[in-house]
Amino acid sequence: METMTKPLALVVEDDPHLSQIFMITISEMFETEAVANGTQAIARLSETAPSLVILDINLPGASGMEVLHFIRTDARFASTRVILATADSRKADELEDKADIVLLKPISITQLREFASRLVV
Amino acid sequence: MTFEYTPYILPLIAAELVIVSVAFYSWRHRSTNGALALSLMSISIFIWVFGNIFEITGVELETKYFWGVFKYIGVAFTPYGWLIFSITYSDRAKILTRRFLILTAVIPTITVLLALTTKWNRLIWSEYHLDQQGDYFSIGVSYGFWFWVHFAYSYLLLLSGAVLLIRVLWRRQGMYRWQVVAMLIAVLAPWIGNILYFTGNTPFPFLDFTPFTFTITVTAVAWAIFGFRLVDITPIARDHVVDSMREGMIVLDERGYILDINSAAARMIDVPIASVIGKTAEVVFRPWSHVVERFRDVMEAKDQITVREGEEERSYEVRLSPLKSAEGQFMGRVIMLRAMDEEALQQERDLLERRVQQELAERLHTQVLLRESEERFRQIVENANDFIYRTDVNGNFTYVNPSTLKIMGFASEQELLGRHYLELAAPEYRHKLKRVYEHQFLRKTKSTYYEFPAVTADQEIVWLGQNVQLILDDGQAVGFQAVGRDITELKQAQEALALSRDQALGASRFKSQLLSRVSHELRTPLGGILGYAELLQYNAFGSLTEKQHSIVDNIIESTNYLTVIVNDLLDESQIESRSLSLHNEYFNPAELLEKIRNTMSMLANKKGLAFHTEIAPDLPAELYGDMNRLQQILINLVGNSIKFTKTGEVRINLKRPAPALWSMEVRDTGVGIPVSDQQNIFEPFRQVSNSITRENRGSGLGLAITKQLVELMGGKIKVESSAEAGSLFTITLPITNAPGE
Numbered sequence: 001m002e003t004m005t006k007p008l009a010l011v012v013e014d015d016p017h018l019s020q021i022f023m024i025t026i027s028e029m030f031e032t033e034a035v036a037n038g039t040q041a042i043a044r045l046s047e048t049a050p051s052l053v054i055l056d057i058n059l060p061g062a063s064g065m066e067v068l069h070f071i072r073t074d075a076r077f078a079s080t081r082v083i084l085a086t087a088d089s090r091k092a093d094e095l096e097d098k099a100d101i102v103l104l105k106p107i108s109i110t111q112l113r114e115f116a117s118r119l120v121v
Numbered sequence: 122m123t124f125e126y127t128p129y130i131l132p133l134i135a136a137e138l139v140i141v142s143v144a145f146y147s148w149r150h151r152s153t154n155g156a157l158a159l160s161l162m163s164i165s166i167f168i169w170v171f172g173n174i175f176e177i178t179g180v181e182l183e184t185k186y187f188w189g190v191f192k193y194i195g196v197a198f199t200p201y202g203w204l205i206f207s208i209t210y211s212d213r214a215k216i217l218t219r220r221f222l223i224l225t226a227v228i229p230t231i232t233v234l235l236a237l238t239t240k241w242n243r244l245i246w247s248e249y250h251l252d253q254q255g256d257y258f259s260i261g262v263s264y265g266f267w268f269w270v271h272f273a274y275s276y277l278l279l280l281s282g283a284v285l286l287i288r289v290l291w292r293r294q295g296m297y298r299w300q301v302v303a304m305l306i307a308v309l310a311p312w313i314g315n316i317l318y319f320t321g322n323t324p325f326p327f328l329d330f331t332p333f334t335f336t337i338t339v340t341a342v343a344w345a346i347f348g349f350r351l352v353d354i355t356p357i358a359r360d361h362v363v364d365s366m367r368e369g370m371i372v373l374d375e376r377g378y379i380l381d382i383n384s385a386a387a388r389m390i391d392v393p394i395a396s397v398i399g400k401t402a403e404v405v406f407r408p409w410s411h412v413v414e415r416f417r418d419v420m421e422a423k424d425q426i427t428v429r430e431g432e433e434e435r436s437y438e439v440r441l442s443p444l445k446s447a448e449g450q451f452m453g454r455v456i457m458l459r460a461m462d463e464e465a466l467q468q469e470r471d472l473l474e475r476r477v478q479q480e481l482a483e484r485l486h487t488q489v490l491l492r493e494s495e496e497r498f499r500q501i502v503e504n505a506n507d508f509i510y511r512t513d514v515n516g517n518f519t520y521v522n523p524s525t526l527k528i529m530g531f532a533s534e535q536e537l538l539g540r541h542y543l544e545l546a547a548p549e550y551r552h553k554l555k556r557v558y559e560h561q562f563l564r565k566t567k568s569t570y571y572e573f574p575a576v577t578a579d580q581e582i583v584w585l586g587q588n589v590q591l592i593l594d595d596g597q598a599v600g601f602q603a604v605g606r607d608i609t610e611l612k613q614a615q616e617a618l619a620l621s622r623d624q625a626l627g628a629s630r631f632k633s634q635l636l637s638r639v640s641h642e643l644r645t646p647l648g649g650i651l652g653y654a655e656l657l658q659y660n661a662f663g664s665l666t667e668k669q670h671s672i673v674d675n676i677i678e679s680t681n682y683l684t685v686i687v688n689d690l691l692d693e694s695q696i697e698s699r700s701l702s703l704h705n706e707y708f709n710p711a712e713l714l715e716k717i718r719n720t721m722s723m724l725a726n727k728k729g730l731a732f733h734t735e736i737a738p739d740l741p742a743e744l745y746g747d748m749n750r751l752q753q754i755l756i757n758l759v760g761n762s763i764k765f766t767k768t769g770e771v772r773i774n775l776k777r778p779a780p781a782l783w784s785m786e787v788r789d790t791g792v793g794i795p796v797s798d799q800q801n802i803f804e805p806f807r808q809v810s811n812s813i814t815r816e817n818r819g820s821g822l823g824l825a826i827t828k829q830l831v832e833l834m835g836g837k838i839k840v841e842s843s844a845e846a847g848s849l850f851t852i853t854l855p856i857t858n859a860p861g862e
Contacts, residue, residue, distance in 0.1 A: 105644040106644055
C-alpha cells in the first residue's frame with residue numbers, strides 16, 4: 001500500500017545505463033518508469049501523467065525539445081515537473097527558462113536526488 | 122460717272138506707256154543696282170498719271186474730285202521712291218533699314234489718307250469747284266494745311282535725292298559721258314518742270330506738268346542704268362594705273378561677259394580693246410580656249426599657264442579673284458595676267474627646285490626617323506619575353522613574335538600565320554574564349570585581360586594570361602593585338618596554395634568538430650561511470666567494505682577529472698572555431714560574487730583557507746556582460762588559487778581602476794609562480810613545472826581558456842607573482858552598455 005502513495009517519475013533516456021542510474025537514484029521517492037525515445041515518451045505521458053519527467057535532450061524519435069513542448073502546452077501536465085539532462089553546455093544556458101531544472105551531463109546523482117526531492121514534495 | 126475725250130490726255134497716255142515699260146523692265150532686272158526702287162517709283166508715277174487722265178476726262182465735279190483725290194496715292198509716293206532710288210544707286214543701301222523705310226513713309230501715308238477723306242477734313246483741299254477754261258472744264262481747288270506739309274516734304278526728298286546722285290556722278294570717274302548726261306537729265310527734269318510751271322511758261326497753264334517731268338526722269342534713269350551692260354555692276358575705277366600696268370587686267374561680269382580690259386591684257390591676247398568689251402570670254406580668248414575652259418567656274422585661283430603663239434610659247438601667271446558688291450553679292454571676276462619672261466621663269470623654276478629639294482630632304486629625314494623608330498619597336502617586340510601577336514577581325518593570326526612560337530612550341534611563324542587563335546586554346550575553353558572576344562568586339566572594349574589554357578604543338582597544356590586590345594581604324598575594329606605571358610607556373614602555384622589553404626581550413630574545422638563531438642559523446646559514458654560509482658558509494662547495491670569505498674572514491678575522482686578535461690576541451694574547441702559567443706546582459710556584480718562564494722567557499726574552507734570577497738563602492742551596481750562566463754573565469758582562477766595555497770587566504774576584489782574600466786582581482790597567499798613561467802601560463806597545456814600533484818592536476822587549458830574568454834570580452838588579464846609570495850591575477854574589462862543604449 002505504501003508504494004501506491006509514491007508519485008510517478010518518467011525517465012526519458014536512450015542510454016540504458018544512465019536510465020538505470022536515474023531510476024535507482026530516485027526510486028526511494030518515486031515510482032519510476034523508463035522509455036528510450038521521444039515518441040514512446042509522448043505516448044506514455046498521455047497515459048500516466050507523471051509528477052516528474054527526467055528528460056534527455058538528445059533522443060531518437062521525437063526530440064527532447066518536442067517532448068518538452070508537448071508537456072508544456074498540455075493542461076493535463078500543468079503540475080508535471082521537468083528535469084532536463086543535456087550534454088551541451090551552450091544548450092543548457094538556453095534551456096534554463098523552459099525546464100524546472102537543467103542538469104549538465106555527467107549528472108551527479110547527489111545533485112539529482114537533491115533536485116528531485118526539492119521539486120516534488 | 123461720265124467721261125469726255127479731250128486731246129490733252131494724249132501726252133498723258135503716251136507718258137503712261139513709257140512708264141509702264143520702265144516699270145516692267147526695271148522689275149525684271151530688279152537685281153541691278155537701283156532697279157527695284159526705280160520700278161516702285163514708276164508705279165507711283167503711273168498711278169499719278171492714271172488718276173490725272175480720269176480727272177481730266179471726267180465730266181461731273183464729283184468724278185473729277187474722285188480721280189483727283191485718287192492720284193494722290195502716286196503723288197505722295199513718287200518723291201519717296203525717288204529718294205530710295207538715289208540712296209540705292211549711290212551705294213548707301215546700308216541706311217535703308219526697315220526703321221528708315223517706315224519713318225520716311227509716314228508723311229506720304231498720312232497725305233494719302235487725308236486726301237482720300239479731304240471732303241470731310243479739308244486738310245488737302247479746303248474747297249473744290251469746276252473751273253471753265255474755254256470749252257474745257259477743270260477742277261479748281263484751294264489747298265488745305267496738310268497739302269503744304271506734303272509739298273514741303275516732297276521737295277525735301279527730291280532735293281536730298283538730287284544731292285546724293287550729283288555727288289555720285291562727281292565721284293565716279295569711270296562712267297561714260299552720256300551716262301552722266303542721262304543721270305543729270307533725270308535729276309534736273311523735275312526741277313526744270315517746276316520752274317516752268319511756277320513761272321507760267323507752260324503750254325497748258327491748267328495742266329500739271331509734274332507727271333511729265335517725272336516720266337522724263339524715270340526714262341533717263343532707265344537709260345542710264347540699263348542702257349549699257351557696264352552699269353550691271355558698280356563701275357570700277359579705271360584710271361591711268363590700270364591702263365599703264367604691265368600686268369594685264371580683265372573684268373568679267375557674273376555671266377562671263379567682258380566688262381573691262383586694260384591695254385596690257387589686250388596686248389597679251391592680241392585683241393583691240395574696243396572690240397572685246399561686252400563679249401564673252403570664250404569668244405575673245407579663242408586662242409586660249411583651254412585656259413578659259415580651265416577657269417570657267419573658278420572664283421579664285423593663282424596658276425601658271427602656257428600659251429602657244431605660232432612657234433613661240435609664252436608663259437603667264439594668272440590670278441583670278443571675285444568681285445563683290447557692297448552687300449557682298451557676287452558680281453563678277455577680275456583676271457590679272459603677268460607675263461613670265463626668261464628671268465622670271467628661271468627664278469620661278471629655281472624656287473620650285475629649292476622647294477622640291479627641301480621637301481625631299483624633309484621626307485627623307487622623316488623616313489629615316491620612322492625606320493629607326495620602327496626598328497626600335499621591332500626589336501622590342503621580337504625580343505620580348507612576353508608573347509605578342511595580332512589577328513585580323515576574324516581571329517586569324519597576322520603576326521606572331523618569337524616568344525609566341527617558343528611558348529606554343531612552333532618552329533616558324535609560317536606554322537601559325539593564317540590559323541585561327543581558337544585552334545590553340547584547350548578545347549573545353551574554346552567556347553568561353555570565343556564569347557569573351559566576341560563580346561569585346563561587339564562592345565568595342567579597348568582592352569581585356571583573360572587567362573586560359575592553351576595546347577602547344579607537343580600537346581602540352583600551358584596557361585596563358587593575355588591583354589587583348591582591339592585595333593581600331595577610324596572607329597572600325599580591324600583586328601586584335603594580344604600581349605601576354607606563360608602563367609603555367611603561377612597557375613600551378615596558385616592552385617597548390619588554394620589546395621593547401623583549403624586543407625588547412627578543413628583540418629582546423631575538422632579538429633574543432635572532432636573535439637566538440639568527442640567531448641559531447643564522452644559525457645554519456647562518463648555519466649554512466651560516475652552514476653554507478655556514486656550509487657555504489659551510496660550502498661545502492663549493498664554495503665561496501667572500506668577498501669571498496671576507497672576504490673569507488675578513486676573512480677569518482679578520476680571521473681571528475683576527466684569531466685573537467687572534457688569541459689575544457691569543448692570550450693577550447695569552441696573558442697578556437699570561433700563558435701563560442703557571449704550572452705551579454707545586465708547583471709549585478711554582487712550577485713556574481715555571491716554565486717562564486719556559494720560554489721567555492723566550501724572548497725576553501727575544506728583546506729582551512731579564508732575566503733573573502735569585496736566590492737569597491739564606486740563600482741556600478743549593474744554591469745553589462747556574460748555573467749556565466751565571468752563566473753567561469755572566477756571559478757577557474759579561484760580554483761587555481763585554492764589548489765596552490767596551503768595556508769592563508771584567497772580573496773576576490775572587484776574595483777573600478779578608471780571611469781570606463783572595471784576589474785576582478787584574485788589574490789592568494791600560495792606558492793606563487795616563478796617569473797620564468799609567468800610568460801607562458803596562459804598557453805594551452807602549459808603548467809607550472811613541478812606543480813602537478815595528484816591533488817591539483819587540471820586539463821592544462823584553464824588559464825588558456827580564461828585568457829581567451831577575457832580577450833573575447835575586450836579585456837586583459839595579467840599576473841603578478843613571485844615564488845612563495847602568492848599570486849595576483851587581475852582582469853580588466855571595459856564598462857559597456859547594451860548595444861543601442
